[in-house]
Amino acid sequence: MSSSPRPFFSLAGLRHGARAALPAFPGFVMFAAAFGTAAAQKGLSLAEAMGLSAFVYAGASQMVGLEIWQQVWTHTTILTIMTVTAVVNSRMILLGATLQPWLRHEPLARSALNLFLITEAGWLIGTRYHNEGGRDVGVLLGTGLVLWLVWQIATIVGFFAGALVPEPKRFGLDFVMPIFFSVMLVPLWKGPRTALPWLVAGFVSFVVHALVPGYGFIIAGALAGVIAGMLIE
Template sequence: MTRTQRTTLEQGEPRLEDAAARFLHGFVALLPLWIGAIPVGIAYAVAARAAGLGPVQTQLMSLTVFSAAAQVSAVSLLAGGTGWPLLVGTAIALNAQALLLGLATARQTRPALPARLPAAWFLTDGAYAVTAAGRRFTLAGLLGAGVSMYLAWNGGTALGLAAGHAIPSSRRLGIDFVAPLTFLAVLVPLVRTRAAVCAAVVAGVAALLLVRLTPGGVAVLGAGLAGSVAGACWLRRDARDRVGSGAGAKAEPGGSA
C-alpha cells in the first residue's frame, strides 16, 4: 500500500478490498505460530480423550473455548475429577490478560460495537502480538491473525483426534518455545524509551514473583498492570523534573504499539 493511498483511507471510509488485504496480512503474519499451535492442539486432543472426553466434546471445546491454556488445564483437572466451578474459574484465571489486550486493541482501533463481537471471539495473545508487530494495528489484521490461529488450533485438535497416538510428543522438541520468541520479536522494537524499559523490568520482575503464587493469566494480568503503572509513573516523574529544571515539559513518547 502506498503512502497516498493510506492518507486517503484515513480520511474517508475504509474500503472493503483494503480491509481484505489487511485481514490476509494478519492471517499470513500468524503462520509462524502454527508450528507451535498445531502440536499443542494435537497434545490437547490426546489428553482430552485420555481424560474421558468424547471426540465431539473434545472438538467442541476447541471450537468454543479456543484457549490452549484453559483447555489443557481443564482436561488435566477433569482427569482428577474436579467440579465445574473450578474449571470455569481456572479458565478465567488463565485468560485474565485478555482484558488488557482487548482494552489496548479497542483504544488503538476504536472499532464500532458490531465489529468488537467477532474481534473479541478471536482475541488471543499470539494474534495480538503479530498484529502489534505489523506496521499498522488494524482490527481487520487482528481478525485475520485470530482466524488463522483458530484454524490452526482446531486443525491441530482434529489431527490429534484422528491420529494423536501416532505423532511424537512436541514437548520433547520444545516447539512451545516459538510462542515466547514471537512475543519477544514484538516486544523488542517497542522498548525504545526509558519509561518503556521501566515498564518491562517491573512487569518482568512482577511476573516472576506472581507465577509462583497465582495461575498464569492472573500473574500476567497483575504483572501487566504493575508494569503499565510503573511506566506511567516514570513519565510523570520525568515531566516533573523537566518542569523543575526550567526545560520544556514535553512528555517522552511511550512504548505504545
C-alpha cells in the same frame, strides 16, 4: 494539526492479515496438537476437545481445564473450572483495552468477533502493524480468523495422531510458543525505558508463582506491568 488516519475495514486488509499470521503457524500447530493429544489421553471425546478449542479458544486455559476435568461433574468442579478459566484469561482484558482506539468506530458485531478471536499472537501481529502506521482493521480480523482455523485443524490432528509424540517436552515442543512470542516482541523494542514494564511484569509473575499456588501470578504480573508503565509515563 495533523492526526493519524481513521481506522477502516477492507477485504485487502483481511487478506493481508491472513498472510501476516503465517509466522505464528508453527507455534499454534504445536500447542493445539499438544492439547488435542492431552485431551484424548484425558478421555475427552473429539466433540468435547473441539468444543474447547472452538469456544474457549485459549491454549493456557484449555490445558488448565484438562487438569480439572472430571468424568462426573459437580457444582463445585464447574465453579472451579469457570473461575480458573476466568483468571487465566483475564490477561485478555488488558489486550482488549489496548485495541479500543482501533476498534471504537467498528460495528459492534465485528468488534465482538475481533475480540473473541484475539490471542497473544494475533495481538502482537496487529500491534506491530498498527505501530507501523497501519489502520486497516481487516488485518486484525484476518489474522484472528486464520489462526482460529489453524487451531481447530491442529487440535484434530493432535487428537488422532498426537499419540506418536506422547511426551512433547522430551522434544522441546513446549518451547515453541514462548520462543515465538519472544521473537515477535523484538520489533516492539523501543529502548530500555519502554521495556521496563515488561521486566517488572515478568519479575512479579515469577515471584508470585513461586510463593502463591494457583494462577494469580498471571493477574499480578499483568497489573504490575500496567502500573509500571503508568508510572513511567
